[in-house]
Amino acid sequence: MYDENGRQYLDCINNVAHVGHCHSDVVKAAHEQNQLLNTNSRYLHDNMVDYAERLSKTLPEKLCIFYFLNSGSEANDLALRLARQYTKHQDVIVLDHAYHGHLTSLIDISPYKFRNLEGQKEWVHVAPVPDTYRGLYREDHEDPVTAYADEVKNIIEHAQKRGRKIAAFFVESLPSVGGQIIPPAGYFQKVAEHVHKAGGVFIADEIQVGFGRVGRHFWAFQLQGEDFIPDIVTMGKPIGNGHPLACVATTKEIAEAFAATGVEYFNTFGGNPVSCAIGLAVLDVIEKEHLQAHATEVGNFLMKTLKEQQIKHPIIGDVRGCGLFIGVDLIKDQAERTPATAEAEELITRLKEKYILLSTDGPGRNVLKFKPPMCFSMEDAKFVVETIDQILTDMEKECLSQKKTTVCST
Numbered sequence: 001m002y003d004e005n006g007r008q009y010l011d012c013i014n015n016v017a018h019v020g021h022c023h024s025d026v027v028k029a030a031h032e033q034n035q036l037l038n039t040n041s042r043y044l045h046d047n048m049v050d051y052a053e054r055l056s057k058t059l060p061e062k063l064c065i066f067y068f069l070n071s072g073s074e075a076n077d078l079a080l081r082l083a084r085q086y087t088k089h090q091d092v093i094v095l096d097h098a099y100h101g102h103l104t105s106l107i108d109i110s111p112y113k114f115r116n117l118e119g120q121k122e123w124v125h126v127a128p129v130p131d132t133y134r135g136l137y138r139e140d141h142e143d144p145v146t147a148y149a150d151e152v153k154n155i156i157e158h159a160q161k162r163g164r165k166i167a168a169f170f171v172e173s174l175p176s177v178g179g180q181i182i183p184p185a186g187y188f189q190k191v192a193e194h195v196h197k198a199g200g201v202f203i204a205d206e207i208q209v210g211f212g213r214v215g216r217h218f219w220a221f222q223l224q225g226e227d228f229i230p231d232i233v234t235m236g237k238p239i240g241n242g243h244p245l246a247c248v249a250t251t252k253e254i255a256e257a258f259a260a261t262g263v264e265y266f267n268t269f270g271g272n273p274v275s276c277a278i279g280l281a282v283l284d285v286i287e288k289e290h291l292q293a294h295a296t297e298v299g300n301f302l303m304k305t306l307k308e309q310q311i312k313h314p315i316i317g318d319v320r321g322c323g324l325f326i327g328v329d330l331i332k333d334q335a336e337r338t339p340a341t342a343e344a345e346e347l348i349t350r351l352k353e354k355y356i357l358l359s360t361d362g363p364g365r366n367v368l369k370f371k372p373p374m375c376f377s378m379e380d381a382k383f384v385v386e387t388i389d390q391i392l393t394d395m396e397k398e399c400l401s402q403k404k405t406t407v408c409s410t
Helices: 024-036 046-056 072-087 144-161 187-197 220-224 252-259 273-288 291-312 341-353 378-409
Strands: 065-069 091-095 124-127 166-172 201-205 232-235 246-250 316-322 325-330 359-361 367-370
Touching: 024 273, 046 065, 046 246, 046 273, 065 072, 065 252, 072 166, 072 201, 072 232, 072 246, 072 252, 091 144, 124 144, 144 166, 144 187, 166 187, 187 201, 187 220, 273 291, 291 316, 291 325, 291 378, 325 341, 341 359, 341 367, 341 378
Parallel strands: 091 124, 091 166, 166 201, 201 232
Antiparallel strands: 065 246, 232 246, 316 325, 325 367, 359 367
């Protein structure tokens, strides 16, 4: 990125500019379609059909119905409506510290937001984040997958005793705001089993992490294994490379139940010719530039070099991730794993002074989050890690100097 004075910035966090800021192919597709036709989605256009077909090839066959919208928040709101109409239930289970959007319906299922606002609604149930580093069940637990899934099972049983009925388990495939978490493989399968038994559906929110970001797979939920298929998948942010576009993919059965209300789904701009042309261009670039393989290669290198820094700097408690979705958990002490919130903020500020854009997430605001555009290079990765090393070394020296001064003055 460049400012008005031509100063170059390294963007390590903008997962919206998925294939790169202002990618020429995406800009060209938007411009060319704008010159031909752009209208609302009541007018059927080939681009909508072509785009739905292209998306369907990336997903399990079961997910064959597509709704196009303008934003991830709209997509998640529609997913909630679909789930409730299909199940005839009301309640939703979410993970602690989750964030699913800015609409009122989504604030209600986002602990990250509602804990600071009106609080938890009766129909919302919060499960612990399947975090094996600082969660309830950690890396030394004999079976964290079952333990975390049983927490969801217990929530369902407790809710049912109070006469509540579960409509959906709503989860980010990789919890981002929750701290760049990688749920252990098999967790989704076990949770889905409990949720389905209760008459609910499984909704995978891919708005932050879809479209090849994890490298090995096109969708992050596929990290759980080939035997796992969500009932609903929501998409946003990277889908349009900065253009307002979003999508909900679901099954024929759920879509038919939704249509049976007799109230049609309509979105004025969702699925318009220009949006779909842009969506197609993004898919073309991902394929043409081999960005999934690139995410794997650069992501592996970035993880490797960050883990080398973990050995060198005690403040780095954990490095976790997949592809170009990586979290670096900064801690005050190895035993308690207390979040190093102030230190993380200091590091982010010093990186910004060196024109590197990085940010923090997690309940303790201490997890450095890497979600760069997919064109992020080996050179970029090397540069940012070297700079982090330099800043952490300086911070350690300053801390040591302050301790010596305090001792001497005492």
